[in-house]
Amino acid sequence: MPHDTPLIATIVAGLGLAFVLGAIAQRLRIPPLVGYLLAGVAAGPFTPGYVADQALATELAEIGVILLMFGVGLHFSLNDLLSVRAIALPGAVVQIVVASLMGLGLALFMGWTIGAGLVFGLALSVASTVVLLRAMQERRLMDTERGRIAVGWLIVEDLAMVLALVLLPALAGLQGANSNTIPADWLASWLGMGFGGVLLLTVAKVVVFVAIMLIVGRRVIPWILHYIAHTGSRELFRLAVLAIALTVAFGSAKLFGVSLALGAFFAGMILSESALSQRAAQETLPLRDAFAVLFFVSVGMLFNPASLLREPWPLVATLFIIIVGKSVAAFLIVLAFRHPVGTALTISASLAQIGEFSFILAELGVKLNLLPTAGRDLILAGAILTIMLNPVVFAAVDWLSRRLERPPGHSGVDVVGSDARAGQVAASAKSSAAPEATQLKDHTILVGHGRVGSIVADALKKTGQPFLIIEDADDVVAKLRESNFETIVGNAARSDVLTSANLGGARYLLIAIPEAFEAGQIVQQARVANPGIRIIARAHSDAEVDHLRSLGADLIIMGEREIALGIIHNLFGWQARNPATQG
Numbered sequence: 001m002p003h004d005t006p007l008i009a010t011i012v013a014g015l016g017l018a019f020v021l022g023a024i025a026q027r028l029r030i031p032p033l034v035g036y037l038l039a040g041v042a043a044g045p046f047t048p049g050y051v052a053d054q055a056l057a058t059e060l061a062e063i064g065v066i067l068l069m070f071g072v073g074l075h076f077s078l079n080d081l082l083s084v085r086a087i088a089l090p091g092a093v094v095q096i097v098v099a100s101l102m103g104l105g106l107a108l109f110m111g112w113t114i115g116a117g118l119v120f121g122l123a124l125s126v127a128s129t130v131v132l133l134r135a136m137q138e139r140r141l142m143d144t145e146r147g148r149i150a151v152g153w154l155i156v157e158d159l160a161m162v163l164a165l166v167l168l169p170a171l172a173g174l175q176g177a178n179s180n181t182i183p184a185d186w187l188a189s190w191l192g193m194g195f196g197g198v199l200l201l202t203v204a205k206v207v208v209f210v211a212i213m214l215i216v217g218r219r220v221i222p223w224i225l226h227y228i229a230h231t232g233s234r235e236l237f238r239l240a241v242l243a244i245a246l247t248v249a250f251g252s253a254k255l256f257g258v259s260l261a262l263g264a265f266f267a268g269m270i271l272s273e274s275a276l277s278q279r280a281a282q283e284t285l286p287l288r289d290a291f292a293v294l295f296f297v298s299v300g301m302l303f304n305p306a307s308l309l310r311e312p313w314p315l316v317a318t319l320f321i322i323i324v325g326k327s328v329a330a331f332l333i334v335l336a337f338r339h340p341v342g343t344a345l346t347i348s349a350s351l352a353q354i355g356e357f358s359f360i361l362a363e364l365g366v367k368l369n370l371l372p373t374a375g376r377d378l379i380l381a382g383a384i385l386t387i388m389l390n391p392v393v394f395a396a397v398d399w400l401s402r403r404l405e406r407p408p409g410h411s412g413v414d415v416v417g418s419d420a421r422a423g424q425v426a427a428s429a430k431s432s433a434a435p436e437a438t439q440l441k442d443h444t445i446l447v448g449h450g451r452v453g454s455i456v457a458d459a460l461k462k463t464g465q466p467f468l469i470i471e472d473a474d475d476v477v478a479k480l481r482e483s484n485f486e487t488i489v490g491n492a493a494r495s496d497v498l499t500s501a502n503l504g505g506a507r508y509l510l511i512a513i514p515e516a517f518e519a520g521q522i523v524q525q526a527r528v529a530n531p532g533i534r535i536i537a538r539a540h541s542d543a544e545v546d547h548l549r550s551l552g553a554d555l556i557i558m559g560e561r562e563i564a565l566g567i568i569h570n571l572f573g574w575q576a577r578n579p580a581t582q583g
């Protein structure tokens with residue numbers, strides 16, 4: 001090679017390997033995320049062959065964290081955040097304390113110091129943003145109450161970690177450990193502040209940051225975007241969104257010592273109040289996904305498989321604390337606040353892992369001579385294993401919530417009917433548990449009840465034929481609940497949702513959702529389950545029409561074509577009635 005290009009090599013190897021292993025994982029019906037982690041292990045220093053640049057990979061991963069949190073902020077308004085503070089704040093604090101105590105206990109048992117135990121416990125107490133958000137997005141939980149609670153909880157954890165990162169050097173000083181390696185906050189040391197002073201200063205900085213964002217950022221950022229939107233240049237708009245997200249995140253981290261993730265979250269949240277947010281969110285999507293993959297690769301790179309064999313028992317105990325200890329604590333807290341069991345289970349599952357913050361804490365702890373390197377290895381192994389096991393935890397929780405949420409002998413938790421069961425749906429709407437099966441036979445299945453599906457549903461209702469609707473948006477389901485439509489709540493691309501609609505016994509399948517890839521997945525499963533079913537699907541381009549046809553749809557209605565035909569039809573109608581206006 002003419003010159004050394006470690007950045008390019010890291011990106012190419014990271015994305016390339018992740019793609020190959022992710023595709024293999026998908027093929028084996030394992031979440032692709034596991035493939036990305038294994039790609040990291042393969043590119044890491046502990047396995048033979050190519051070794052990517054670890055520092056670069058970690059930095060690239062940070063961009064993923066920024067974009068993800070920016071995206072979350074875009075969907076999150078201040079009101080959302082405030083609406084869950086009653087549970088998220090005490091929940092996160094209690095959970096951090098419980099997990100830290102368990103970690104401390106294990107550390108003391110292994111003969112470490114109290115300082116080491118505290119760092120270790122804290123590292124186990126904080127969940128990974130990326131993993132949690134991915135799990136929520138995959139399950140379409142982002143806009144549900146449980147999704148909001150989980151994200152609010154995460155923000156509180158984030159804030160707590162910001163405090164912890166700043167306070168650790170001061171703690172190291174108290175412990176008499178080697179605190180000279182990293183000076184405590186320079187301003188604090190300059191002022192000769194003690195532990196309490198550092199704490200105050202940190203809190204003050206976070207408060208100043210939030211205040212600046214809410215007062216100045218709230219005006220300036222939307223103004224910039226509106227201005228750019230009016231220039232009409234897409235490229236500039238995309239650039240503006242990206243520049244704002246990255247600059248605010250980076251600037252706030254440098255100036256105020258808050259985390260990159262938190263800075264990005266606030267940048268997004270401020271934008272969410274302006275009408276352009278939807279567009280802004282979409283502009284960052286592709287980049288966000290690519291960098292989120294690099295995050296998992298970089299985590300995988302840190303993993304030393306040999307450490308598993310070297311210290312099996314401490315690792316088992318660590319895993320137990322992360323997966324069982326933390327979950328049970330979170331579960332009880334959510335229940336204590338009188339939220340439904342399903343919500344408690346989802347939140348427990350989403351927090352039953354550790355990630356990026358834990359690495360940062362572990363790294364700092366080792367640098368300050370607080371934490372033995374064995375502690376860092378345990379945290380890394382704990383992180384990678386709990387991230388890999390997270391889908392399994394979710395599956396277990398789905399199974400549990402199916403058993404717990406349904407009273408014995410009751411059928412139809414997720415089926416909304418005209419009868420008195422409707423209210424029960426509230427608890428389980430959007431739950432990732434499989435919905436109950438319908439009793440209908442020789443019926444029509446309508447997927448989606450938006451602009452298209454609602455018109456179709458009204459027509460079907462007038463003719464009195466048997467049909468049901470599959471819909472996954474909470475607000476739409478709430479409306480359907482008030483009418484007499486039989487509804488299955490969930491993403492129709494999920495096989496259990498389709499099965500509960502009695503796909504095998506249905507006569508027609510009408511797919512009225514705009515997303516052709518999801519529609520394709522539905523068509524494909526329907527063809528396998530019921531070769532004779534007649535399928536009408538909706539599309540928005542010729543490519544989508546071809547895609548859906550190749551998967552087995554009988555008739556595909558291309559929206560834009562029908563609009564064109566409607567325009568022509570009406571124009572010619574006018575002209576026929578009033579020939580004078582012609583030519």
Ligand code: AMP
Nearest residue numbers: 448449450451452471472473491492513
């Ligand atoms: P519209 O584009 O206005 O016709 O709305 C489409 C409707 O389909 C919305 O109400 C969505 O919530 C719903 N929808 C989209 N994707 C799915 C899916 N995979 N499963 C169930 N409902 C969906």
